[in-house]
Amino acid sequence: MAFDNLQEKLTRTLRNLQGKGKLSENNMEDTLKEIRVALLEADVNYTVVRNFLNEIREEALGQEVLTSVEPGEALTKIVHDGLVKLLGEEEPLNFAPSGLTVIMLVGLQGTGKTTQAAKIAYQLKKQNRRPMLIAADVIRPAAIDQLKTLGAEIGVEVYSLGTDTSALETAQRGVAYAREKHYDTVLIDTAGRLQIDEELMQELQAMKETLSPQEILLTVDALTGQDIVNVASAFHEQLNVTGLVVTKFDGDSKGGGVLSVKAVTGVPIKFTGVGEKIEDLETFHPERLAERMLGMGDVVTLVEKAQEKMDMEQAEKDAEKLLSGKFTMDDLLRQIEQSQKMGPLASIAKLLPGMSEYSKALEDSDADKQLVKTKAMIQSMTREEREDPSLIRSSRKRRIAEGSGTTTTDVNRLLNQYDKMKKMMKQLSGMRGLFGL
Ligand SMILES: Nc1nc2c(ncn2[C@@H]2O[C@H](COP(=O)(O)OP(=O)(O)O)[C@@H](O)[C@H]2O)c(=O)[nH]1
Numbered sequence: 337m338a339f340d341n342l343q344e345k346l347t348r349t350l351r352n353l354q355g356k357g358k359l360s361e362n363n364m365e366d367t368l369k370e371i372r373v374a375l376l377e378a379d380v381n382y383t384v385v386r387n388f389l390n391e392i393r394e395e396a397l398g399q400e401v402l403t404s405v406e407p408g409e410a411l412t413k414i415v416h417d418g419l420v421k422l423l424g425e426e427e428p429l430n431f432a433p434s435g436l437t438v439i440m441l442v443g444l445q446g447t448g449k450t451t452q453a454a455k456i457a458y459q460l461k462k463q464n465r466r467p468m469l470i471a472a473d474v475i476r477p478a479a480i481d482q483l484k485t486l487g488a489e490i491g492v493e494v495y496s497l498g499t500d501t502s503a504l505e506t507a508q509r510g511v512a513y514a515r516e517k518h519y520d521t522v523l524i525d526t527a528g529r530l531q532i533d534e535e536l537m538q539e540l541q542a543m544k545e546t547l548s549p550q551e552i553l554l555t556v557d558a559l560t561g562q563d564i565v566n567v568a569s570a571f572h573e574q575l576n577v578t579g580l581v582v583t584k585f586d587g588d589s590k591g592g593g594v595l596s597v598k599a600v601t602g603v604p605i606k607f608t609g610v611g612e613k614i615e616d617l618e619t620f621h622p623e624r625l626a627e628r629m630l631g632m633g634d635v636v637t638l639v640e641k642a643q644e645k646m647d648m649e650q651a652e653k654d655a656e657k658l659l660s661g662k663f664t665m666d667d668l669l670r671q672i673e674q675s676q677k678m679g680p681l682a683s684i685a686k687l688l689p690g691m692s693e694y695s696k697a698l699e700d701s702d703a704d705k706q707l708v709k710t711k712a713m714i715q716s717m718t719r720e721e722r723e724d725p726s727l728i729r730s731s732r733k734r735r736i737a738e739g740s741g742t743t744t745t746d747v748n749r750l751l752n753q754y755d756k757m758k759k760m761m762k763q764l765s766g767m768r769g770l771f772g773l
């Protein structure tokens with residue numbers, strides 16, 4: 337996932353501060369320095385970093401963080417808010433108040449225009465709108481076929497006049513056709529080039545002037561890093577782009593371009609593409625990304641994901657219990673069972689508060705096999721032991737190991753893990769009020 341490295345660093349830096357009773361001026365400057373290095377290493381624009389840190393420092397001094405009860409938490413909150421500000425407000429798609437909404441997708445070749453056009457159409461369809469796609473990338477026949485295939489997959493009509501009609505005429509006639517057929521949204525897939533050129537821009541400008549679209553969405557590839565900012569600036573200058581779709585967000589990008597682009601160009605990010613499949617598109621929530629970046633986990637996304645897959649009532653009870661600090665082995669067992677329903681452990685851990693730094697370890701190890709073992713150990717415990725694992729001493733450890741086909745080392749490891757989780761849950765419940773979770 338994008339930002340992994342940056343996230344790891346920010347989380348570690350801020351976690352070091354948490355729980356510390358006192359924060360000194362030196363201490364805080366060190367932390368700010370570490371944040372600065374982390375951002376620069378992630379390729380965040382230099383000026384953006386400087387302004388960001390100045391604001392954090394000013395805010396921290398203004399709020400008298402140094403003398404607050406929990407300085408680490410207070411500073412984390414300030415950094416969080418700073419990130420949200422950097423990423424901008426959440427901005428939904430702009431639809432025409434009545435009649436047809438026209439959305440143009442523009443961008444360099446290979447950044448994912450065609451794929452995102454279909455993904456957005458698919459989302460709109462699920463929201464009970466009536467979308468249609470227009471194949472206005474008329475340079476390569478393969479591009480038209482690609483859109484037709486995607487359209488067929490999601491049951492959305494694709495309008496095309498082949499490669500002999502110009503992009504502009506195709507788009508114009510497509511829009512007229514959509515009106516006639518009472519569609520409410522058209523998404524126009526346009527051509528891209530390997531780099532920005534005059535001819536491409538003129539073609540897009542002509543289309544914009546003729547069709548007055550409600551949205552011009554620019555696809556940018558997260559993997560191109562800082563270049564996102566340059567590409568976005570160039571397109572924005574010529575077209576007044578209304579929003580960005582950052583694609584390949586599932587890849588291993590450093591994130592700096594994504595973090596800088598709103599601050600530098602003023603163009604908001606509206607969606608992120610998180611995979612090649614048609615459902616791999618997420619509305620961009622600055623708040624959630626900021627939380628994920630600070631290792632606070634993206635609780636909301638996790639809950640949304642979970643809602644589809646697990647018993648919500650039980651999950652709510654569990655969450656209450658976890659946050660109240662009463663966390664037994666039975667709860668751990670249930671967490672394991674529920675998370676097994678949701679998919680590979682590493683991807684979930686990333687969304688859990690405090691767990692992000694473990695997700696790498698999980699990816700590297702046979703974590704899912706480990707779960708089976710853990711389950712067996714918990715099932716070999718008595719009711720009292722599950723309620724109060726501190727009862728588990730040497731002879732009990734041996735019994736549990738034998739009963740579950742594991743070793744006492746395994747049992748010790750589980751007990752340690754349990755203690756750590758319990759501590760983390762306590763910490764989180766302390767922070768909960770700060771973030772309105
Ligand atoms: N991993 C990943 N791949 C993507 C994403 N969006 C598009 N792609 C892939 O990127 C390639 C180029 O996409 P395409 O839509 O044809 O780009 P276009 O040239 O701008 O129309 C295709 O192989 C897509 O499957 C995404 O969000 N994540």
Ligand SMILES: [Mg+2]
Nearest residue numbers: 449450473479
């Ligand atoms: Mg294309």
